[in-house]
Amino acid sequence: MAASKEYDLSGPNGAVVFRDLPEGLKVRLTNGALGEITGNPHDGAYLLVRILENAAEPAKVGNDELVFFSDVTEVE
Amino acid sequence: MDIIKVRGDRTLGSLIDTERGTVSRELYINEDIFKQEQEQIYGRCWLFLGHESQLPNPGDFVVTRMGTEEVLMIRDRKDKQIRAFLNSCAHRGMKVCRYDQGNALVFTCPFHAWTYDTAGRLVGAAYQDDPRAYAGELDKQRWGLAEVAQFKNYYGSLWATWDPKAPSFEDYVGPFAEGIRYDCEASDGEEAGIEVFTPFQKWRLPTNWKIPAFSSSTDLTHAAMTHRSVNAAAIGPDRGMRSAGSRHKTKGAIPADRYAVGDHNLGHGGNWNAYKEPGMAPYMDTWFEPGVDDYFRQAHERKAQKYAGRIMPPHGHEGGHFCIFPNFIMDSWRWRWWHPHSVGIVERWSLFGVDKKAPKHVKDAVRHYVMRYNGPTGATESDDMENWNYVYAASLGAEARKRNYYFANGLGRGVESHQHPGLVFNGSHTEEAHRARFSRWLAFMEGGSWDDLYPANKQKRHRIW
Numbered sequence: 008m009a010a011s012k013e014y015d016l017s018g019p020n021g022a023v024v025f026r027d028l029p030e031g032l033k034v035r036l037t038n039g040a041l042g043e044i045t046g047n048p049h050d051g052a053y054l055l056v057r058i059l060e061n062a063a064e065p066a067k068v069g070n071d072e073l074v075f076f077s078d079v080t081e082v083e
Numbered sequence: 084m085d086i087i088k089v090r091g092d093r094t095l096g097s098l099i100d101t102e103r104g105t106v107s108r109e110l111y112i113n114e115d116i117f118k119q120e121q122e123q124i125y126g127r128c129w130l131f132l133g134h135e136s137q138l139p140n141p142g143d144f145v146v147t148r149m150g151t152e153e154v155l156m157i158r159d160r161k162d163k164q165i166r167a168f169l170n171s172c173a174h175r176g177m178k179v180c181r182y183d184q185g186n187a188l189v190f191t192c193p194f195h196a197w198t199y200d201t202a203g204r205l206v207g208a209a210y211q212d213d214p215r216a217y218a219g220e221l222d223k224q225r226w227g228l229a230e231v232a233q234f235k236n237y238y239g240s241l242w243a244t245w246d247p248k249a250p251s252f253e254d255y256v257g258p259f260a261e262g263i264r265y266d267c268e269a270s271d272g273e274e275a276g277i278e279v280f281t282p283f284q285k286w287r288l289p290t291n292w293k294i295p296a297f298s299s300s301t302d303l304t305h306a307a308m309t310h311r312s313v314n315a316a317a318i319g320p321d322r323g324m325r326s327a328g329s330r331h332k333t334k335g336a337i338p339a340d341r342y343a344v345g346d347h348n349l350g351h352g353g354n355w356n357a358y359k360e361p362g363m364a365p366y367m368d369t370w371f372e373p374g375v376d377d378y379f380r381q382a383h384e385r386k387a388q389k390y391a392g393r394i395m396p397p398h399g400h401e402g403g404h405f406c407i408f409p410n411f412i413m414d415s416w417r418w419r420w421w422h423p424h425s426v427g428i429v430e431r432w433s434l435f436g437v438d439k440k441a442p443k444h445v446k447d448a449v450r451h452y453v454m455r456y457n458g459p460t461g462a463t464e465s466d467d468m469e470n471w472n473y474v475y476a477a478s479l480g481a482e483a484r485k486r487n488y489y490f491a492n493g494l495g496r497g498v499e500s501h502q503h504p505g506l507v508f509n510g511s512h513t514e515e516a517h518r519a520r521f522s523r524w525l526a527f528m529e530g531g532s533w534d535d536l537y538p539a540n541k542q543k544r545h546r547i548w
Contacts, residue, residue, distance in 0.1 A: 048188040052196045053207055055188065073189065073198060073207040 014082035025076050026051040035080045039063060045071060052076055095528055099521055101548035104491025104514075106521060108478045111291040116528075117426035124409050124527045125150030127246040129255045131411045131420055132156055134434060135239045136278035137184065138165055142201055145184045146170060147283075148422045148430070149243065154231070155180050155190070156241065159201045165236065167243045168203045168228035179228065183282050190228075203228040238267035239275040240418075246533070254538045258503045259351045262398035262405050266415050269438040270382035272389035277436040279418075280450050284433040286459045288468055290475035292423035295431065295467070296410040297524075299419075300516035301343050301353040301403065304492070309470060313462045337364055337395065344397075345497070345515040347546035348505025348537040350408030350523025352516030355397040355508065363387045363395065372448040378441060406516065408523050416449075417457065427475060433457055490514050490521070494548060505537065505546055522547045 014024055014032065028034075032044050034054065039062060046055030056074045061067045095116075098107035110116060132147045133156060141160040146153055153170035172179050172192040179190040179199060189206065191198040196209035205223040210216035231243035235252040240263060242252055253260050269276025306314075338359045345352035366383040368376040390399075398405055404414035411420040415436075422430040435453040437446050456462050477483060493513025500506040505522075509515035526536055526545040533539035 046188050048191065050189075050191040052191045052209075053189065053198055075196060075207065075209050075211070077209070078212075 009083070010081040011083060016079065016081055022051055022076075025054075025079070028054060028082065033059070033083045034074070035083055036074060037078050037080055040067070041083070042072070042074065054079065096525055096547075099525060099547065100487060103487075104489065104494040104518070104548065105487035106490055107487050108484045110524075111293055111475065112426060112479055112484060114426050117291075117423070119528060120423070121150050123530070124524070125245075125423070127244065127249060127527065127533070128409055129233075129235070129242050129244045129249065129252055129407075130409075131407070131418070132167055132241040132243055133283070134277075134279040134418075134436075135165060135236055135241060136439070137281055140186060142186045142188060143184075144180060144182075144187055144190075144201075146180055146182065148432075149231075149245065151423055151425075153178065154243070155228070157187075157190075157201045157203070160188075161202065165234070165241065166203060167231045167234055167241075168199075169230075171229070172197050173205065173226045173228060174208070197226075199228050203230055238264050239277065240267055248533050248539070250533065250539050255349070256351065256407055257346060257349045257538065258506060259346070259349075259405055259407060261396040262402075263407075263413065265396045265399050266413050266418075266436075268386075269440070270379055270386060271438070272386035273438075273440075276439055278439045279434040279436050280453070284435075284458050285430055287424065287428060287430045288472055289427055290429055290471045291426060292410060292421045292429040293520075293524075294474050295429065295471045296406075296412075296421040297517060297520045299404075299412055299467075300345070300406045300520055301511075302517075303343075303354075303512045305467075305470070309466045310463050313466065337362065341511045342508045343493070343511050343513050343515045344405075344506060344508055345517070345519025345522075346503070346506045347519045347522035348544065350520055350527075351406055352519045353398075353405030353412075354403030354511065355405070356395075356399070356402045357397065358395050358399070361390070361392050361394050363390050363399075370448060372444065375445050375448045378445045382438065406520075408520065409527075417453070419457075427479075490517050494518070499546075505544065507546070518548055519546075 014028060016025055026049055028044055028047055030044050030046060034042055034044060034056060036042060040058055041060040042056035042058045044054050045057050052075065054074050056072050058067050058070045058072060098109055130149045133145055137145045138156060138158040141158055141163055144155060144157045146155055148154060154167050155170040156165060156167045158165050170178050170180055172194065174197045175194055177192050177194040179192045189198050189200055197205060198207035200206045205226045208217060208221055211221055212219050231245060232247035233244045233249060235242045237252060256263060267275050267277060339356040342355040344355035363386065366380045370376045404412050406412045418434045420432055422432060424430055437449045457464050459465060493509045493515055497507035497509040497515050507515055522545045525547060530536045537543040537545055
């Protein structure tokens with residue numbers, strides 16, 4: 008799946024885009040996992056993400072994790 | 084901690100002249116004494132934090148204070164319980180919350196992104212799993228926010244202490260528990276039936292915290308002079324009538340002996356009405372706004388039924404305010420307290436209650452009334468502030484600080500209660516409640532632990548005058 012053009016996390020505006028990401032979007036993490044945003048504290052630092060795919064650690068699928076912004080590669 | 088008991092050739096106790104009924108101004112202006120108060124008093128006493136209606140929903144938070152320190156109260160998203168934490172990141176101490184109130188999923192420290200959930204648990208940190216950083220070794224169980232040692236929701240009023248060895252809240256407030264319960268009742272007698280207007284009303288003023296907090300224990304003699312102008316203009320608490328604004332307005336009075344009471348063991352005190360007959364006096368119309376008296380009159384009738392065969396608690400009806408040591412004053416519609424910031428700066432906070440189920444026009448009328456009456460721009464507290472401010476400024480000088488304050492009004496005429504050891508009844512316009520504050524103040528300042536303090540040690544008697 009390609010990176011979303013609507014939610015581009017790169018560039019100087021990326022921090023603002025990240026801060027306002029809505030629930031329900033899917034995000035790709037730096038470890039390769041795919042997660043769905045279940046909550047956004049709107050602090051620009053974290054997202055609450057439910058892990059949907061994790062080839063490296065399948066046991067983590069279904070977990071709810073607090074994901075730091077630098078661990079998010081892109082919105083899909 | 085090195086407790087200051089001796090100051091040069093003077094003990095702390097020697098700064099209170101129990102024979103003459105005077106108190107050294109050093110208690111109010113000395114930096115070392117102020118620092119010791121934070122450890123000995125604010126570090127151990129039960130302190131008022133706020134009201135549960137400020138946090139109705141999961142994730143709601145309110146920043147409040149305990150002494151000089153900010154405290155973050157949160158209603159947890161999972162178990163829905165309210166907890167209180169030091170508003171300081173466990174990593175490097177930054178405030179994790181810089182809003183007064185709101186709703187949050189988590190609290191992220193803006194310094195290094197240590198992040199806490201609504202139960203105060205550390206749930207994240209920047210690069211927590213990065214092999215070049217924490218590498219997953221951060222012990223999150225250990226590094227949560229610092230939580231108060233004991234927390235109490237008492238009929239909706241929220242209290243906490245940092246001291247795990249402090250007695251229970253009920254033991255700490257002793258005979259004044261009934262007054263707190265009563266003041267949390269709605270106008271119709273429903274238990275815990277009130278909510279408070281938000282946010283906190285607060286402002287800072289340049290004085291020592293004890294000048295208002297101790298001197299307002301009950302001070303009926305100040306009103307005639309201090310509030311003369313607003314009373315003469317009929318814009319004071321009575322608006323030219325009787326008791327407008329109270330949730331407990333009554334006409335006439337149940338016969339009662341009226342006292343100033345000081346609890347020298349616990350430090351609390353204030354007005355005290357010993358009612359001689361059961362029941363409640365009839366309601367009296369005083370509101371100018373349409374429909375407000377109709378609401379309160381009907382509520383009052385239901386409450387009168389509840390108390391028909393009962394003697395009212397000492398602070399029922401219009402029993403006036405009472406104080407919980409060290410810094411809280413309560414009556415049936417105003418809760419006011421003072422947070423020390425430094426020896427010469429205090430922050431005054433207030434909350435005002437109204438029936439949860441009151442209609443909007445009633446809540447609006449009460450809110451407008453308390454705003455007109457209270458606060459730095461209100462009708463009467465601006466009067467009080469003049470006194471509080473200038474007392475401090477006029478006590479700082481080398482000559483002024485040699486002169487003791489006078490607290491001997493009624494000294495030697497108090498009668499101790501057999502039912503409650505330490506509770507002393509005196510004339511309603513005496514300074515008995517003030518003196519009780521100092522009895523307890525000295526006990527806390529010198530007491531090394533709760534083993535030295537009533538009521539943990541029931542054998543202790545703290546009355547010094």
